[in-house]
Amino acid sequence: QVQLVESGGGVVQPGRSLRLSCAASEFTFSSFTMHWVRQAPGKGLEWVAFISYDGNTKYYGDSVRGRFTISRDNSKNTLYLQMNSLRPEDTAVYYCARDYGSGMGDYWGQGTLVTVSS
Amino acid sequence: QSVLTQPPSASGTPGQRVTISCSGSSSNIGSNTVSWYQQLPGTAPKLLIYRNNQRPSGVPDRFSGSKSGTSASLAISGLQSEDEADYHCAAWDDRLNGYVFGTGTEVTVL
Numbered sequence: 001q002v003q004l005v006e007s008g009g010g011v012v013q014p015g016r017s018l019r020l021s022c023a024a025s026e027f028t029f030s031s032f033t034m035h036w037v038r039q040a041p042g043k044g045l046e047w048v049a050f051i052s053y054d055g056n057t058k059y060y061g062d063s064v065r066g067r068f069t070i071s072r073d074n075s076k077n078t079l080y081l082q083m084n085s086l087r088p089e090d091t092a093v094y095y096c097a098r099d100y101g102s103g104m105g106d107y108w109g110q111g112t113l114v115t116v117s118s
Numbered sequence: 119q120s121v122l123t124q125p126p127s128a129s130g131t132p133g134q135r136v137t138i139s140c141s142g143s144s145s146n147i148g149s150n151t152v153s154w155y156q157q158l159p160g161t162a163p164k165l166l167i168y169r170n171n172q173r174p175s176g177v178p179d180r181f182s183g184s185k186s187g188t189s190a191s192l193a194i195s196g197l198q199s200e201d202e203a204d205y206h207c208a209a210w211d212d213r214l215n216g217y218v219f220g221t222g223t224e225v226t227v228l
Contacts, residue, residue: 035217037163045155045163045206047217057213095162102169103153104208104217108162 001109004096009112011045011087022079022096022109030074033099036081038092039111047104048094049081064090104113108116121146122207122220129226130197138223140190140207146218150210152190154183156205166205167192199227 008020022034036048047069050059058070069082079096093111100106123141130136140152152170155163159189166175167183170190180201182193190209207220 044204044222045157045208045219047219050216061216062214077131097163100165100168102151103210104172105153105155105163106165106168108164110162 002098004098004107004109005028006096006109006112009094009114011115011117013118014087014116016086017082017084018086020081020083020094020096020112020114022081024077024079024098027098029072030059033105034070034072034079035097035099036070036079037095037097037105037108038090039095040089040092040115043092046092050099050104051079057086083114086114088116090114091116121211121214121218122209124205124207124220124223126221127224129228130194131228132197132199134197135193135195136197136225137194138168138192138205138225140192140220141143142190142209142218144188145213146188146209146211147190148188149212152183152185153208154181154190154192155206155208157206159203162205163206177222194225197227201225202227 003025005023012018051070067085071080094111095111097105098107143161151197154167156166171183180196205223211218
């Protein structure tokens with residue numbers, strides 16, 4: 001059974017950095033595009049970033065471009081999200097999700113909560 | 119912020135049919151396929167419909183999707199209590215070079 005397990009969330013002060021990880025198992029991670037999606041408390045879903053299977057193509061949402069960096073280590077079956085210059089409005093549950101070829105999210109992780117607060 | 123517009127809420131009694139709309143533009147729904155996700159309280163989203171009207175294995179055929187022009191719809195027929203959840207639509211946006219989600223619709227079974 002495909003598994004995606006996020007980690008790295010926590011409480012961080014505004015302006016600081018945090019790195020999230022998403023450990024993948026039970027599928028050929030290196031063959032799939034991956035995404036990060038977030039959900040602020042009581043709000044809808046917001047797409048954050050996309051990385052191609054080989055890491056060569058990356059796209060970002062407007063609200064995080066220039067501050068967040070998506071990356072992957074296919075040898076470790078792990079997806080990352082480096083978040084810099086964090087703002088209170090970045091507070092959310094962050095999910096990693098697998099791309100299914102013509103769309104996003106045939107599998108999702110359980111999410112990790114990031115709280116940006118002083 | 120959400121680019122696709124959904125009604126904030128929808129409701130029905132058990133057995134009824136409920137339809138949720140998702141309105142976009144030519145750069146997203148108008149030129150790309152639509153996905154729908156079900157999110158039960160406190161859980162991660164689950165893919166419900168992909169490529170406008172396809173159901174993943176295990177999704178009951180009570181759920182159906184359609185698309186016309188720059189809008190899409192999700193229909194739940196034979197509404198059941200376990201269908202109480204938030205429903206989100208999504209599509210790739212060619213102008214933004216990213217995915218856009220709908221505002222989300224909370225479905226209540228009366």
